[in-house]
Amino acid sequence: MGLSRSQPEVDNDSANWNIPPFWHKLNSFFLFPFQRTPFMYAVVLSMCAYAMFMGLLIGIAVFVGLMLAVSRYAFKAAAYASRGVLDSSDYDHYPLDADLKVLPWKFFGVLLVHGFVIGMLAQASLKLGVLGNLGSSFLIPVTLMVLISTGSLSSAINPFILLGTIAGIGLPYFLLCLFLFLLMQGAPMAMGFLLVLVPKAMLAPLMAFVIIYFLWVIAAMIGYVMYQNHAEFGIEPDKAPEAEGGSTVQIDPQAAEAKRRDAAVAQLVQNGDMQAAQDEAREWQRLNYDNVADQRRYHRVLKLTDKTAELARHGQQFIDLLLRKQQASEALEVWGSCYKRMPGFKLESAEATLALASTAWKRQQVSHALAVLQNFEKNYPGSPVIPQAQELIVRVLKQGLGKPDQAVRVFMRMKMRHPEHPSTQEAAWILRDELPQDSTKPTAPVAPV
Numbered sequence: 428m429g430l431s432r433s434q435p436e437v438d439n440d441s442a443n444w445n446i447p448p449f450w451h452k453l454n455s456f457f458l459f460p461f462q463r464t465p466f467m468y469a470v471v472l473s474m475c476a477y478a479m480f481m482g483l484l485i486g487i488a489v490f491v492g493l494m495l496a497v498s499r500y501a502f503k504a505a506a507y508a509s510r511g512v513l514d515s516s517d518y519d520h521y522p523l524d525a526d527l528k529v530l531p532w533k534f535f536g537v538l539l540v541h542g543f544v545i546g547m548l549a550q551a552s553l554k555l556g557v558l559g560n561l562g563s564s565f566l567i568p569v570t571l572m573v574l575i576s577t578g579s580l581s582s583a584i585n586p587f588i589l590l591g592t593i594a595g596i597g598l599p600y601f602l603l604c605l606f607l608f609l610l611m612q613g614a615p616m617a618m619g620f621l622l623v624l625v626p627k628a629m630l631a632p633l634m635a636f637v638i639i640y641f642l643w644v645i646a647a648m649i650g651y652v653m654y655q656n657h658a659e660f661g662i663e664p665d666k667a668p669e670a671e672g673g674s675t676v677q678i679d680p681q682a683a684e685a686k687r688r689d690a691a692v693a694q695l696v697q698n699g700d701m702q703a704a705q706d707e708a709r710e711w712q713r714l715n716y717d718n719v720a721d722q723r724r725y726h727r728v729l730k731l732t733d734k735t736a737e738l739a740r741h742g743q744q745f746i747d748l749l750l751r752k753q754q755a756s757e758a759l760e761v762w763g764s765c766y767k768r769m770p771g772f773k774l775e776s777a778e779a780t781l782a783l784a785s786t787a788w789k790r791q792q793v794s795h796a797l798a799v800l801q802n803f804e805k806n807y808p809g810s811p812v813i814p815q816a817q818e819l820i821v822r823v824l825k826q827g828l829g830k831p832d833q834a835v836r837v838f839m840r841m842k843m844r845h846p847e848h849p850s851t852q853e854a855a856w857i858l859r860d861e862l863p864q865d866s867t868k869p870t871a872p873v874a875p876v
Contacts, residue, residue, distance in 0.1 A: 446668045448599060449651050450606070455513060459504065459647040460640045464515040469639045472496055476635035497639050498531040501646035506575050508650025509657065510683075511666035521665045521683065533580045537570055540584050568603060569593050572653050576660040595659040596652065603652055607645055614641040663687055685720035692724055696731065704728050712741075722748055726761060735768045743775060750779055755786040759795065766798065777807035781816050788819060793827035814850035817841045821854040831861045838862070 449456075460469055472493055479486040479493075504515070512521050541563040549556025569592050574583045582588050593600050617637045625633055657664050665683045688711060695704035705728050712718075712725040722745045729738040742765035749758035762783055765772045774780045780799055787796035796819070803816045810816075817837055824834035838858055841851045855862060 446655050449603065449648060449655060452651060453606075456644050456647045456651070459513075459515075460643045462515045464518075465500065465504070465643060468500060469636055469643070472639060473632040473636040476631040479631070493635070495531055497642060498534070499528055501642050502527045502530045502571075502575060504643055505571065505646040505650035505653070508647050509572075509575060509653035509660065509662055511654050511657075511664040511668070513647070513651070513666075517666075530574055530578065533574055533578075533583065534571070536580050537574070537583050541566075564608075565604060568607060568649055568652075569596075569600065571649055572660065575650070575653065576662065592659065596656050599652065599655070603648070606648065610641055610645055610648075614638060617641075661690070663690065681718075681720070685724075688721070689724060692728060696728070701728075701732060705732060716744070717748065719748060719752055719754065723757075726764070730764055739765050739769050739772055742772070746774060746783070747776070747779060750782055755782060756790065759783050759786050759790070759792070759799075762799065763795065773802075773806050777803070777810035777812050777816070780807070781812050781819070784816070784819055788823060788827070791827075793823055796823050796827070814841060814845045814848040817845075818850035818854045818857075821857055825857055825861075831858065834858055835861050 460466060475489060475493055478489040481489075503518075506527060507513075507515075507518055507521070510521065512518065545556055545559040545563060548559040566589055569589050570583050573579075573588060573592060577583075596603075614637060618634055621630060621633050621637065653660055653662065654664060663683060663686045688707075692704045692708050695701075695707065705725075708721075708725040708728045711721040715721040722741075726738075726741060726745050729741060732738075742761055746758045746761050749755065749761065762772070762774070774783070780803065784796045784799040787793075787799060800816055800820050800823075803820070804813055807813065817840070821834045821837050821841075824830045824837065834854075835858055838851075838854045841848070841854055845851050
């Protein structure tokens with residue numbers, strides 16, 4: 428099993444994906460534990476089964492450790508499968524935000540709740556106890572799905588959430604339960620064959636391998652059903668299903684990760700937990716100072732708060748990054764957000780300020796261009812780009828705002844301080860109709876900044 432990486436295409440409209448039903452992918456699930464990484468891990472864990480015979484306390488400790496390791500990898504496999512990542516060799520390319528290490532403990536908590544309810548029903552009536560046991564078995568797959576998608580123990584034991592999720596999946600959920608029931612029957616049958624055919628010295632690791640194998644097959648199948656119904660679980664897949672000819676539509680891992688982080692922060696904002704949203708966004712941007720998506724997310728969260736000073740401080744950093752990434756249009760938008768909250772906002776770099784103003788002029792945002800250049804000479808004394816900035820001011824005043832008188836005053840200051848600069852000559856050309864003939868000294872126009 429392997430998803431082709433040849434000539435990947437980007438397709439983010441997952442709602443239109445034609446994902447095959449899980450019963451068309453059974454071979455993939457049965458082969459998953461034999462992929463290189465899970466197979467090697469399963470072999471190592473299976474060999475650890477020998478340690479269970481080294482004494483009662485050591486045996487218990489080893490058993491608990493093995494169950495934790497096996498279940499954690501099962502949750503990991505299911506979580507990745509729910510995002511369309513079915514090849515374990517791709518795991519490193521698609522990092523998960525969720526802390527999967529705690530999910531086995533939460534699932535154990537769910538089993539305790541189920542056991543308590545079944546015990547109460549059994550005390551009332553043996554038939555009720557049997558029905559309770561059947562109901563628990565029926566809810567286990569959807570419980571795992573809810574745990575993986577939400578990480579919440581309370582959601583995993585909430586019958587309304589569980590039944591609503593089953594309704595969202597529909598009839599295929601019942602077929603999934605049937606397949607899982609058959610798989611669970613396959614494990615003891617395989618162990619029965621081992622007891623007859625395998626030497627006792629090899630029995631412990633092989634039986635452990637059989638248990639691991641079936642658990643991971645089940646995990647892969649449950650994760651894939653979540654992938655089929657990713658919209659129901661609020662999951663943004665990383666990969667689309669295989670297209671005709673064996674090619675695979677792939678999503679850029681960084682773009683997919685950015686979407687997940689955006690959704691996580693948006694959910695916190697929607698829940699009214701602005702401090703948590705800000706903390707989460709700030710930590711991501713701190714760790715990834717050169718990542719536009721992480722910086723953009725933090726900027727948007729700051730715009731929703733009253734922390735104007737922090738918005739301005741971060742705006743300086745974010746605008747510089749956007750200009751380095753040649754995303755001047757977005758840099759201008761960030762500047763506008765900061766300037767609106769802090770009218771005295773200015774960039775630390777004269778060159779960056781001129782670049783923003785030039786972008787605003789090219790986009791015909793005349794008022795923005797003039798606002799960016801306001802007090803340029805005062806803000807950046809001695810800067811070598813002052814003449815270019817003044818030339819742009821002249822252009823904006825004359826050609827953009829129709830205020831040639833103000834443009835002439837700027838030009839006269841340019842002529843006094845930078846008489847031989849090419850920008851002064853260009854400003855004279857722009858104002859050739861307003862200036863006396865001997866002041867313009869017409870030359871071939873210089874390309875505007």
